[in-house]
Amino acid sequence: MVSAGNRGAARLRGQEYDIVLAGGHVLDPETGLDATRHVGIQGGRIAAVTTELPAARETLDVSGLMVAPGFIDLHAHGQDSESYRYYAHDGVTTALELEIGTFPVARWYAERDGRALINYGVTVGHPGARRALLRHDQSLAGAAALGDTSRTWTHGTLRDAELPSLDTLVDQGLAEGALGVGFGIAYTPGASRQEILHLFRVAARRGVVCFVHLREGGRDPESGGSVGALQEVLADATATGAALHVVHVTSMGQSDTPFLLQLIAGAREHGLDVTTEAYPYTAASTGIQSAVFDRGWQDRMGIGYRDILYPPTGERLTRTSFQRLRRTGGVVVFFIIPDSIVRLALADPLVMVASDGISAHGHPRLAGTHARVLGRYARDSGALSLMDAVRKMTLMPAQRLEQTVPAMHAKGRVQAGADADLTVFDRVKVLDRATYERPAQFSDGIVHVLVNGTFVVRNGASVAQVYPGRAVRRTP
Ligand SMILES: [Zn+2]
Structure with a gap:
């Protein structure tokens, strides 16, 4: 006293x-x-x-x-008052939707002004801008755009002559204060390599970071899998000068994660501005109707029906229930990341911590990511020190953004x-x-x-x- x-x-x-x-x-x-x-x-x-x-x-x-x-979460899709409450109880004071982003941007910020429990921010989303162009619809904000499973906008291709229109939409989002450009390339398989390269050029011109969910996860000898997908965007970053942040490296790389981390470390040693993040779980989560579960998913991810969990009922899927949910929709949890890979990523000094939280009622990562790293991985198993764990959820995310957003110099520090x-x-x-x-x-x-x-x-x-x-x- x-x-x-x-x-x-x-x-x-x-x-x-x-x-x-x-x-x-x-x-x-x-x-x-x-x-x-x-x-x-x-x-x-x-x-x-x-x-x-x-x-x-x-x-x-x-x-x-x-x-x-206060913890800064670079990968927070849940952007409603309920999600903010769960993040806060996990120590998060800033929740940013950077991977999928949103379109349009100004409206997204206006809707939260004066009504948010914690700090918030967003990128302009390539998926949302693509949907605006191909579906003439801007009604779904953030990751909700991925709930439109009509496929015309995700699997359709753009002609070269249409690419400047997409550039214009993304540039409009940046002019409205977006924190960078968000990509979910695996969710928009119709997006050509030329299209992605185009948008890296827009990001470079504005001096902002590209936050990327790679074109492919896992291993695929024909397409190149996650290693080939990372090589694509490393080449785009090199050719344009745009900075690159690779989201959830463990769910992309799975057992090939060490190769992805080698590529990122090597690119940094040679002067490229590239960073990455992971969540502390062995399961990934996404919509079952998305392109991630298009034909060939078992081979790409090395899993079967039993490795997929449907949280609303707690059931593990069968061929029959998988096909039913593919028609009706729903967010599933699927176990694709070995725990040794989670540990390796968290111990790697380059890897930040980010939740990828979608809903508090889906994957436990929305509510538990940060306490799980501090408790289970730092304290209980000693995979990393407490200071390093805190660094990965505070200073490093602040530094990732502070070149484009000087206000981040005032976060991530006591x-x-x-x-x-x-x-x-x-x-x-x-x-x-x-x-x-x-x-x-x-x-x-x-x-x-x-x-x-x-x-x-x-x-x-x-x-x-x-x-x-x-x-x-x-x-x-
Ligand atoms: Zn993702």
Whole structure:
């Protein structure tokens, strides 16, 4: 507790903060600070990180707990108020939809303005722009566009003469403040290599990053599989100068993930700006009607019907139930990633952590990704250090975006001047509770979460009726 004498002395020096998080163990990956400190918050920003307790209108004792930068999730499809609540209980203070993105962009930001629990942002989506061009429909935002299974817009091809129109739509999204260009190439198999190259050129011209779900996952001796698919976009990045971020490297590479990581590391050594991410699970998840399950999926992914789980009923699929769901639709979970590959990716210093969360009621990754990395992979199995785990979910995602979005310099850090996005967790208790059978469960051990200086989780409980989330948006 702060004594009255201390308070008076500090006030005389003119330093009274809104809130002080007192006596926690601060982890700041950029400076390497890994020690007990007090964190003073003023006006939504971190005002001071000190060894002497400063005065504040409210002092919260967080001794025995870890104080980390709020987690930044680069791959968050769930962008509604329910998803934001689950992310917050997993320590996430910024959730970005970068892989599939959206089209149009301005409307997406307007819909969240003043109504979001946590910070949010989006890329302009190649899928959404392609759908606008081929289906003349802009009504489905974000990953919901993939729910349009009419196939004309995913499997149809564009003539060379039509490519400039697609460029114009994507460029319009960037002019509206999108954070980059999002690609789900495996979902739009009609998109030629020429089409993808065209859009890399648009991204390069605007100086933004391409966030890519590769054309193919797994191994395929004829088409090249995931290795060939990564080589495609590495060539596009090289030829255009665009920066590249490869999403969920483990579900793309599966047992070939080490080859993908070698390609990425080698490209970086030779000067290319390329990064990647993974989620800490052995199962992937997507719509069963998508092109991922087009003919040949068993060979590409090395799995059968029994490896697919349908979360609403908890059943493993058979040939009959697979064919029925292919007609009626639904999001499935499928086990394609060896645990040794998950471990290898999380231990690799190049790989960031990102959830790929779609819904809290589907794959457990939406609700549990970050606590799972901290609890199961860092603490329990020692696959990586706690500081490295925190770095992969804070500083590294901030750095991925800060060249195009300078505001990201103020995130991913516990430093004076940074945004007061903070996650306070119990290193002994932190653990995911979301399971494949019961995915909609808040993580354990996430004690306090602040977004721009406002509590959204306090003493492990949700704070109601607060909307401190702000747009992360590029200034064109
Ligand atoms: Zn994906």
